[in-house]
Amino acid sequence: MVFFTILDLVSGGWLHALSPATAIDLAAGTAAAATAEAPVAPSSAQRPRGPDPDDDPPVYRYGLTLGGTALISLVFEYESNNRAVEFALGTFSGLDLSLAVTGKQYLGGGDLRAFAGAGLWGVAAFPADQRAGFALIARAPIGVDWHALERHAAGFELNLNRALAMRRPDPADERPPRTRIVPLPAFYYRFADPR
Numbered sequence: 001m002v003f004f005t006i007l008d009l010v011s012g013g014w015l016h017a018l019s020p021a022t023a024i025d026l027a028a029g030t031a032a033a034a035t036a037e038a039p040v041a042p043s044s045a046q047r048p049r050g051p052d053p054d055d056d057p058p059v060y061r062y063g064l065t066l067g068g069t070a071l072i073s074l075v076f077e078y079e080s081n082n083r084a085v086e087f088a089l090g091t092f093s094g095l096d097l098s099l100a101v102t103g104k105q106y107l108g109g110g111d112l113r114a115f116a117g118a119g120l121w122g123v124a125a126f127p128a129d130q131r132a133g134f135a136l137i138a139r140a141p142i143g144v145d146w147h148a149l150e151r152h153a154a155g156f157e158l159n160l161n162r163a164l165a166m167r168r169p170d171p172a173d174e175r176p177p178r179t180r181i182v183p184l185p186a187f188y189y190r191f192a193d194p195r
Contacts, residue, residue, distance in 0.1 A: 056080065056081055056082075057080075058078060058079065058080040059078075059079045059080070059192050059193070060076070060077070060078055060079075060192070060193045061075075061076075061077040061078075061079065061153070061190040061191065061192045061193070062074075062075065062076055062077075062190065062191050062193070063075050063077075063153075063188055063189045063190035063191055064188065064189050065088060065090070065186050065187070065188040066186065066187050066188070067184060067185050067186035067187060068088075068100075068141070068157065068159045068184050068185070068186030069088055069090060069098050069100040069121050069123075069139070069159065069184075069186075070088070070090025070091055070092055070098040071090065071091065071092045071093070072090055072091065073088040073089060073090025073098065073100075074088070074089050074090065075087065075088045075089075075188065075190070077104075077190065079106070082105065082106040082107075082113075083103070083104070083105055083106070084103070084104040084105075084106065084115075084117075085101070085102070085103055085104075086100075086101070086102045086103075086104060086117075086119075087099075087100070087101055088100040088102070095125065095126050095127060095128075096123060096124060096125040096126065097123070097124045097126075098121065098122070098123045098124075099121070099122050100119060100120070100121040100122075100139065101119050101120055102117045102118065102119030102120075102139065102141060103117055103118060103119055104116070104117035104141070105117065106145065111146060111147045111148075112144060112145070112146050112147075113144065113145045114142075114143070114144050114145075115141075115142070115143055115144070115145055115157075116140070116141070116142045117140065117141045117142075118138075118139070118140050119138075119139050119140075119141075120136065120137070120138060120139065121136075121137040121138075121139045121161065122134070122135070122136050122137070123135045123137070125169060127169050130169035130170060130171075131169055131171060132169065133166075133167055133168050133169035134165075134166070134167045135163060135165070135166045135167075135177070136163075136164045136165045136166070137161050137162065137163050137164060138161070138162050138164055139159050139160065139161045140159070140160045140161075141157040141158065141159045141160075141186075142157065142158055142160070143155055143156050143157030143158060143186075144156055144157075145190075150192075151191055151192045151193070152189070152190070152191060152192070153189070153190040153191075153192065154187070154188065154189055154190075155187070155188050155190070156185070156186070156187055156188075157185070157186050157188070158183055158184075158185050158186075159183065159184045159185075159186060160181050160182075160183055161181065161182045161183070161184060162179065162180070162181050162182070163177030163178055163179070164177065165177065
């Protein structure tokens with residue numbers, strides 16, 4: 001009987017033999033395992049979960065910006081999970097057109113959030129007596145966004161700009177673009193339309 005018990009320990013494994021759910025019938029000389037069914041823990045797919053910040057619904061924001069890439073700009077912004085893509089169309093004088101596309105990362109939560117971003121800004125000028133001029137500029141805005149009310153927000157940003165390529169309206173002016181970084185401030189208003 002001792003031989004059968006040792007044989008069962010070796011063949012069934014030590015953990016299986018020492019388990020409280022295993023019973024050994026010594027009277028019959030054989031080991032019988034009666035494993036009790038343990039309740040199965042619900043999987044993560046079945047467990048109710050709390051709100052996940054990574055599952056925020058996308059938000060569409062529309063508004064106006066004063067300064068920065070134009071004197072006045074119409075802005076469309078798509079935001080999801082604290083990341084956003086912003087399109088700004090504006091003008092400085094009515095004889096030019098400005099388009100900026102920027103990716104932004106919002107930091108923190110609550111009503112006051114900081115942000116940083118990077119993007120490209122293109123400007124086309126159409127003077128009456130000269131050829132059209134173009135400029136392509138890299139931009140990096142940093143700033144704060146304040147949700148004043150549920151769907152309304154205001155903010156301030158400082159745009160750090162560096163010219164990448166340029167064609168001046170004067171054909172005789174072939175100077176390359178300046179490489180220094182030019183800071184331009186801007187204020188904005190946004191209306192949020194959650195979907």
